[in-house]
Amino acid sequence: MKLVELVPNFSNGQDKDVVGLLEKCVESIPSAKLLDSEMDYDHNRSVITAVCPINDVVDLAFDLIKTAAENMDMDVQKGLHPRFGSTDVMPLVPLEDTSMEDCVKLSHEIGKKVGNELKIPVFMYANSALDPKRKNLENIRNKKFQIEELRKAIGKGDYVPDYGPSKIGKAGATIIGARDLLIAYNIYLNSDDIQAGRKIASAIRARDGGFAYVKSLAFRMPGKNLVQISMNIVNYRKNPIYRIFEAVRSEAAGYGISIVKSEFIGMVPRDAIVDTINHYLMSDIENKNILDFKAGKI
Amino acid sequence: MKLVELVPNFSNGQDKDVVGLLEKCVESIPSAKLLDSEMDYDHNRSVITAVCPINDVVDLAFDLIKTAAENMDMDVQKGLHPRFGSTDVMPLVPLEDTSMEDCVKLSHEIGKKVGNELKIPVFMYANSALDPKRKNLENIRNKKFQIEELRKAIGKGDYVPDYGPSKIGKAGATIIGARDLLIAYNIYLNSDDIQAGRKIASAIRARDGGFAYVKSLAFRMPGKNLVQISMNIVNYRKNPIYRIFEAVRSEAAGYGISIVKSEFIGMVPRDAIVDTINHYLMSDIENKNILDFKAGKI
Missing domain, CATH: 3.30.990.10 (Formiminotransferase, N-terminal subdomain)
Structure with missing residues (x-):
């Protein structure tokens, strides 16, 4: 179709x-x-x-x-x-x-x-x-x-x-x-240090030598002690989510900053979810092994 | 439905x-x-x-x-x-x-x-x-x-x-x-120490005081330098997969043993996958946010 x-x-x-x-x-x-x-x-x-x-x-x-x-x-x-x-x-x-x-x-x-x-x-x-x-x-x-x-x-x-x-x-x-399917993904850091945030955003984005399919910016969230690393992942197969998450965690740790939470804006393709769980659990689930009983999808 | x-x-x-x-x-x-x-x-x-x-x-x-x-x-x-x-x-x-x-x-x-x-x-x-x-x-x-x-x-x-x-x-x-939906899940350890394997299986199973909804046994894989922790997770909402994975990792580390891989037998419910990614990425994806464009599912 x-x-x-x-x-x-x-x-x-x-x-x-x-x-x-x-x-x-x-x-x-x-x-x-x-x-x-x-x-x-x-x-x-x-x-x-x-x-x-x-x-x-x-x-x-x-x-x-x-x-x-x-x-x-x-x-x-x-x-x-x-x-x-x-x-x-x-x-x-x-x-x-x-x-x-x-x-x-x-x-x-x-x-x-x-x-x-x-x-x-x-x-x-x-x-x-x-x-x-x-x-x-x-x-x-x-x-x-x-x-x-x-x-x-x-x-x-x-x-x-x-x-x-x-x-x-x-x-x-x-x-x-x-355009290709894109994942809009944000990571929040427990800091108001926007300078550190900008350096972290810079470290992972294609423009500055980071991941080839990542665009990123840092924002300080008004009224909150949080810096947001806002990202677009334009090829999630070549730059899987978990790798970006771990890179941000590592860069942030260099400034004594840790991750508070992350969020996806809009839809995430199921492939990307499966890649992530397989990385962390060292497993090899395939799409066909997922039982999806919501929305009459089986 | x-x-x-x-x-x-x-x-x-x-x-x-x-x-x-x-x-x-x-x-x-x-x-x-x-x-x-x-x-x-x-x-x-x-x-x-x-x-x-x-x-x-x-x-x-x-x-x-x-x-x-x-x-x-x-x-x-x-x-x-x-x-x-x-x-x-x-x-x-x-x-x-x-x-x-x-x-x-x-x-x-x-x-x-x-x-x-x-x-x-x-x-x-x-x-x-x-x-x-x-x-x-x-x-x-x-x-x-x-x-x-x-x-x-x-x-x-x-x-x-x-x-x-x-x-x-x-x-x-x-x-x-x-019965409730059950996840059959195995974790492989880089060891032939079946005694350690049995202690790890015991530490996480309900019968011996571990997770209330986990049944587990240790097997030594014939001809391989691997111990398998074989599990049935009978309530994956109350005992999420990542928690069991991390518990096995921690117990194994106590014996100087690490995890080689894990595997699911049969089907895994999508909820369980989503819970796992949300844990590791500190995110809050819901089922509805997953774009599944294989098999005409949207």
Whole structure:
């Protein structure tokens, strides 16, 4: 079956009614399934994980982007996380028999429709990037280049959108693209030492010589004596979770800091769970040996 | 959905054609699913794991017991494992929305039907036991009390069957009952010191004051410099796998012995996997956060 996972990030993690409207977009398409919905107040960001057959992807993505545009105002939105627009990023992930090429094609259909019909500037990223510099999300939008900077730069040099007008309205801009399955993973350290946190984040990320498929940042959690190492694992087969966890533990120990907890944002593939248990228990469970009696899955 | 897992043990682990007939019993019921089928030549025993909705459990269990009775002859059967009959034990495990009470009720329906129609003596065990002594399987059938002993004792004292005649034919007797999901788990130690192995097995098992839901034995692996700690975890929620693994590691370290590997026999419930990863990664994944895109499961 040709299935696609959509993992849109929205710039509102505070208003349950608005996030509820987004969830309804998924529920209104019978073939689509809402796998997860998470709100983060501090980052003022929500992430929805949905899956649907390839034929319904354009409709679902467009509905979500339209609903977000109608219900968020980037002129007033604030939040810790780098952000660009009401639908900040719309990643399309190929599942099962879907190819990356299928998702690239779909992403461009969505980008074109969003640009033309909603008049939102669209930047295509990851495998869908037309400009090689846009393969990497951080080259488009990062802590130093958010919507405030984009308002001035849009339409010039590196900031000509791929679709839509060179004009930023209340919905901001949207970044769309096909990418591999990604694990969003955070580790919390019992420290308020953001300098140490930054060094730990740096030690494990690809950009600074760490794991080739890890992106990471350190954040100090407001009002809490905690530093968060926020990660994206873009290839969990080559950089398994347990290895990253143990590397963070070891780096942190060098500063006399220990791990308080870790968390996954959104969905974790079962393979990644199985790899982790096999590492710690020195076992060799395979997917087929797992009895999954929830949700009628057997 | 009301699902029941059946894990019947049969006294034939050598004849593929016979085990094939048992597998066909499962396949002939459209709602039932064969999860696993294992044959053990030395023990001359096979174990089938099947799942089906509650309404089909009696038919499936009866078919299996009837087929085993027609194709095995306990007058000639030999094997290392304690054994009583062609269908040696028929455990019913409640899954999903099924309650233990549901399974107890079903097990008695099956026991009655097997006793009346197949004329096989039936002993009800575990949660279905009518005699409290029969709650524990080893109190019915063990290395010292197998079919040879039962032939003489049947109908007297502790050996009056719950259903069926007090007479042992070629199908032997059958033990039926509802029990909780059980994890069969082995840990291998890099040592040939069986004395140390026995002390480690003793330290963790309920009988000797260890974990309340663990049964364990130590075996020296023939021809290998390995001791196996063989376990049944009869309540994995109260005695999670990682805790048992860490206890074995700690006990073994006291003898200068370390763990080489561990293995699961048959199926492991997904909950147990999730508990283990959450322990080691200090995370809080829930079942719903696991993306399982194999076999069209989303």
